[in-house]
Amino acid sequence: MNRFYGFFLIIALAISASASRAEGTAYSDNVIRIGIMNDRSGPYADLSGEGSAIAARMAAEEFGNKVNGTPVEVVTADHRNKPDIGAAIARKWFDADGVDVIVDIANSAVSLAVSGLAKDRRKLVLHNSASSELTGKACNPHSVQWQYSVYAAASNVVTKQMIDSGMNTFFIIAVDYALGESITKDFKAAVTRAGGKIVGEVRHPLNTTDFSSYLLQAQASGAKAVMLANAGSDLVTAATQAQEFGLTPKLQLLAGALTKDVVRSAGLKVMEGMQTMSWYEMYRDDGSKAWAKKFVERNKGKAPTELQASTYSAVRSYLKAVQDAHTDDADAAMAKLKGMSINDAFAANGHVRPDGLMSHDMYLVRIKAPSQSVGEGDYSNVLKTVKGDDANIPLSQSECPLVKK
Template structure:
């Protein structure tokens, strides 16, 4: 692609009429570089769902612009937060304050995301999360923060329908990871089930990265619940589903997951994961654009993309579109432009950024396919219903976000 220099309206006026002001678009970009920081788990249990794959996804977005935007180069930097909020905040603060990073993407750990949100409240920088805690677009929302992938509210609130409750799937046990993600799922799922007339018969929490889920699963089985909500993610979620099958928990019991990502299906196989019910934020087989990007990513990275990796691609792509359109990396200007757009790409359909900072887009109520139902890598979901974002998500005014209406 031929590299060109794009002029902002101010710079164009100066060039044509000699008015005082910046001479080129570069002057509208802080330090003459658009710098994207991908902050995530690169060495722990979430590394497969994010890690280097998210960095590669951001690079793919930058390459669609020829490696530059608005006449300046695009640079991708990355770091490992180790799933520790203090580590993540330290990296983010240095990136923002000293290293010229304009936007941080991915993160993928809700506790780290909530900590980083504090930095953008009084800082002209952006953060585009793939983390799922409902608090990110709820009570702990922040200006210049977008929850790009989804809020676990939708995945926990809409994963069971009223019809399913009425037909007898009406009692549930929750197995949750003991940190922000698990807490968010517990609250939302409990409220949803009780609102529809169902019952939560038990809740148990486990530490992050637990290799043996047997005791939790046996508690769930002993409860007599007709469904088990797995309020965890990554390796923890895969372990729970695999051991549920090994211990004979699943016959007659519906497994549900509120934070399932496709890397977990890849790692465990459809023979293990089949039948798990989800409200998925990402269906890579939904159209030709999604399939084409899947194939391009898989050729580069060696695996099909997880929803976090596809979400990071989408976030980077649309961020760069905004910089290109506005001629600046000013955080508020970029975010204002993004809020005016409908977002359609390999990750999202009919997306809009709401006033509470949630990227609301189509979601897919589905069960994971059996091996003989799948057309190939990435074709995992037997879709029951497509839910538009406005149906799947809580309205901004009801989200608890203090920014809404201000």
């Protein structure tokens, strides 16, 4: 009798071990490994950097750092804003280190380099980079543009109602590289569609310290508003000097790539009244505020930027996808992502479109006066909420090969 029970005990243990191994092998290397790649030491380190890694860890912690019993690991790397370095890191991560998904990046040139590697190796990449090419001609089945695209930001910063009411002529001051070119292209097309007119444009080098000649040209053009098609320190310098020269508030300043770290560094006194599209509002609801409060406690008192909140959302959604798929296979995980409704601290009414764009609500905002802000990160007065599919390029106009016309 003892031998009889012992026999069945051995069989039961074998079946249990076999089932455990079967579930384990569904996840490569028995680890779900997430790579957070971004600028960790350069000009955009505050925008993403370690803050994005913190956000990713917070997402993993919501799952207990395990998915279906498989450990979740977050690793980081600094691409230093160089495509060759980013591609080398991605190649090593995919080929040698067992990284299943790369998140953040936040540099369009690096994203475009990494995206092709992900496709070739059947891995995933969830970008915070803004180039419309990522979900246009360069789209691929293993890539998602999570945060926003330049098209959405540049095409919705002025409404037809505003143009009809008199804000109908525009001057563009653009940085002379891909970002400025993309914003300019999409903004000009949107203004023309709405019945407005572009009365002039100039290009400036990256990291310009004197915008006086560009601002005086804008003033002389007779434009009612000026689009600042730049970012970071260039945007701050242009806004500061526009105020010093007395151009504002007579001229309405618009921004095509304004982020919360820039508002924080410049101060509301400088940025007050600037109109822009926002793709993340931390004071949107109680859930967004609660998550932001936890993030602030872990990020040395600094509120989350758009990219950091987006990284949290991307990692959280990815982990939910591999949980539901019971595997970290790229195709299976992507299928779950594309069937998912995404509502979290970053995104409202989100979903992944066939072109790989994570479409979610966006907000037309004006920057608050200092007296209107209730605390860190409260920088915007929301003028209008724009549904994601209204804000982004229609799928019928998409150049993505994955989209069936």
